[in-house]
Amino acid sequence: MIIILPWAVEAQGKLVTSQKSVIIPAGSYTPFFITKSDKPLKIASFKMDETAVTNVEFLEFVKANAQWRKSKINRLFADSNYLKNWEGDLDIGAANKNIYNSPVVYVSWFAAKAYSEWKNKQLPTVAQWELAANGRPKNIKYKTLTDYILGWYEKPNPPILPNVKSTYQNEYGLYDMHGLIWEWTFNFNSFIGSTDTRGNTQVDANNFCAGGAVNVKNKADYASFMRYSYRGSLKGNYCIGNLGFRCVQNLTSHD
Amino acid sequence: MIHLRKKLLFTAVISFASICLFSCKTNSSGNGAADDTKIDTVLTGTVTAELTVAPNVPKPLTYTSPKRVMVTLETIEKVMPISDSTQYTFWTFGGHVPGEFIRVRQGDLVDFTLKNAPESKNSHSIDLHAVIGPGGGAEATSTAPGQSTHFQFRALHPGLYVYHCATGPVPLHIANGMYGLILVEPAAGLPKVDKEYYLMQGDFYTQGKFEAPGLQAFDQDKALAENPDYVLFNGRVRSTTGANALQAKVGETVRLFVGNGGPNLISSFHPIGQIFTKVYIEGGSEVNRDVQTTLIPAGGASIVEMKMQVPEVINLVDHSIFRAFNKGAIAQIKVTGSENPSVFHKGQ
Numbered sequence: 048m049i050i051i052l053p054w055a056v057e058a059q060g061k062l063v064t065s066q067k068s069v070i071i072p073a074g075s076y077t078p079f080f081i082t083k084s085d086k087p088l089k090i091a092s093f094k095m096d097e098t099a100v101t102n103v104e105f106l107e108f109v110k111a112n113a114q115w116r117k118s119k120i121n122r123l124f125a126d127s128n129y130l131k132n133w134e135g136d137l138d139i140g141a142a143n144k145n146i147y148n149s150p151v152v153y154v155s156w157f158a159a160k161a162y163s164e165w166k167n168k169q170l171p172t173v174a175q176w177e178l179a180a181n182g183r184p185k186n187i188k189y190k191t192l193t194d195y196i197l198g199w200y201e202k203p204n205p206p207i208l209p210n211v212k213s214t215y216q217n218e219y220g221l222y223d224m225h226g227l228i229w230e231w232t233f234n235f236n237s238f239i240g241s242t243d244t245r246g247n248t249q250v251d252a253n254n255f256c257a258g259g260a261v262n263v264k265n266k267a268d269y270a271s272f273m274r275y276s277y278r279g280s281l282k283g284n285y286c287i288g289n290l291g292f293r294c295v296q297n298l299t300s301h302d
Numbered sequence: 303m304i305h306l307r308k309k310l311l312f313t314a315v316i317s318f319a320s321i322c323l324f325s326c327k328t329n330s331s332g333n334g335a336a337d338d339t340k341i342d343t344v345l346t347g348t349v350t351a352e353l354t355v356a357p358n359v360p361k362p363l364t365y366t367s368p369k370r371v372m373v374t375l376e377t378i379e380k381v382m383p384i385s386d387s388t389q390y391t392f393w394t395f396g397g398h399v400p401g402e403f404i405r406v407r408q409g410d411l412v413d414f415t416l417k418n419a420p421e422s423k424n425s426h427s428i429d430l431h432a433v434i435g436p437g438g439g440a441e442a443t444s445t446a447p448g449q450s451t452h453f454q455f456r457a458l459h460p461g462l463y464v465y466h467c468a469t470g471p472v473p474l475h476i477a478n479g480m481y482g483l484i485l486v487e488p489a490a491g492l493p494k495v496d497k498e499y500y501l502m503q504g505d506f507y508t509q510g511k512f513e514a515p516g517l518q519a520f521d522q523d524k525a526l527a528e529n530p531d532y533v534l535f536n537g538r539v540r541s542t543t544g545a546n547a548l549q550a551k552v553g554e555t556v557r558l559f560v561g562n563g564g565p566n567l568i569s570s571f572h573p574i575g576q577i578f579t580k581v582y583i584e585g586g587s588e589v590n591r592d593v594q595t596t597l598i599p600a601g602g603a604s605i606v607e608m609k610m611q612v613p614e615v616i617n618l619v620d621h622s623i624f625r626a627f628n629k630g631a632i633a634q635i636k637v638t639g640s641e642n643p644s645v646f647h648k649g650q
């Protein structure tokens with residue numbers, strides 16, 4: 048069930064920053080939308096970057112890969128909001144100093160995937176991301192993780208996106224899995240079927256109105272619900288002000 | 303050959319269905335314009351819908367043949383006062399609760415665009431109850447922040463319809479204020495009145511009690527228990543009372559377009575010191591007369607009319623009366639003009 052990404056075929060440029068990553072132990076994940084025949088997914092151990100990719104890190108990528116610069120990007124791979132908050136192709140902007148170490152946002156799935164391949168890494172699958180994000184917070188007070196997440200979801204975006212490591216660290220050592228940005232996943236749109244089907248499949252019906260209550264593992268888990276709705280509204284070329292990404296490295300092959 | 307015959311048969315069935323859909327006269331006994339009016343599908347131009355913020359209603363439509371009507375709504379998440387010293391993070395259509403009022407004519411082709419503000423944290427969508435089609439438009443409008451989506455629908459049936467966000471978890475989006483009204487005027491129009499206003503009830507669930515000061519977060523447990531802290535008209539305590547009361551004069555006829563966004567409660571809508579001369583039951587084509595209290599279901603609407611007889615302040619309430627007394631469910635019409643002792647006379 049897990050999609051294994053091929054290791055990067057083209058590694059252009061050198062690795063300037065080596066992001067610290069942590070090991071996520073093997074586990075299982077029950078998809079949010081389930082049918083009776085669905086079983087929890089087994090997930091092999093993998094490594095995940097401890098923070099989201101920052102603006103300065105992404106700058107190194109576009110320096111080394113001209114086709115991913117603002118002025119060069121193919122519109123099929125990123126909409127007109129691509130790196131909208133940057134001053135120029137190779138310039139985050141002197142006025143933007145306070146976001147140098149904030150997650151890069153306004154990046155498409157294609158750009159995120161290209162970055163991860165450049166790093167010899169991958170984007171996490173939904174299952175990997177959800178398993179990792181479910182880790183217990185270490186350094187904050189909270190009633191339940193769901194409450195903490197809902198508290199973030201209901202706040203409009205801040206005018207200046209805070210830096211990475213500004214929220215909490217979880218039991219695996221990951222920072223900001225909730226509370227800073229939404230994150231791209233490799234198969235973000237898999238739960239509504241294949242890429243461009245908006246037809247009347249049974250699964251698709253889950254995405255709106257009361258239909259959404261039929262096959263959900265926990266109807267009161269509003270936080271997961273919102274994450275899935277968000278992912279379901281995305282297309283690969285979308286660039287959004289609260290959507291960034293982090294990378295993973297698969298350690299072993301598995302089924 | 304067989305294939306061709308099937309195709310012809312199919313075409314014939316479709317044609318017949320279309321004829322029935324758009325031109326068959328039925329003998330239904332109601333006074334509904336819906337069944338008796340031929341709907342012409344030929345469009346006679348393009349207009350942009352006038353959108354208004356409650357309590358205002360767009361002007362009655364003056365055109366008499368179907369048009370393409372352009373409608374754009376934007377979903378906006380913003381902190382606004384829910385009471386004088388209490389704030390809440392509302393999710394809105396157009397920056398207000400309820401969302402902007404849309405007025406179209408039966409037979410119009412509505413060309414609908416949903417934008418989601420770039421500042422939004424969440425994805426949103428729209429289900430208009432006036433739409434016949436998948437999810438009432440929701441399937442076509444799952445819209446990420448900063449993006450827009452688009453679909454078209456034919457306004458087949460006259461009536462007053464609720465629209466709301468239909469992105470999961472739907473109850474949360476509705477509880478945060480994502481609802482409004484769309485009026486599909488009968489092809490022949492509604493009878494002329496002197497004043498038209500827009501009211502919409504909704505229930506709200508906050509971690510603090512009623513009017514606890516400061517920014518109050520959504521309370522999921524209270525919402526699941528259907529135990530609201532606030533039951534409001536137009537999204538705010540005292541939105542439509544005192545200086546903000548609706549205005550009318552003795553002798554005028556007032557029409558209210560009243561919706562109920564829920565998410566949970568149904569409304570026992572009642573005018574204190576008045577009687578509804580007409581109620582378009584559930585916002586449809588059937589008219590009841592001389593009504594004291596009318597039920598407005600969650601996700602439903604009603605059109606009510608009153609003739610202003612004497613100077614007074616009419617309190618419009620949800621007559622599940624604790625809601626009016628303790629949770630905010632009051633709106634007012636201030637009626638000015640000459641006393642009318644033959645209708646009401648206060649003794650010494």
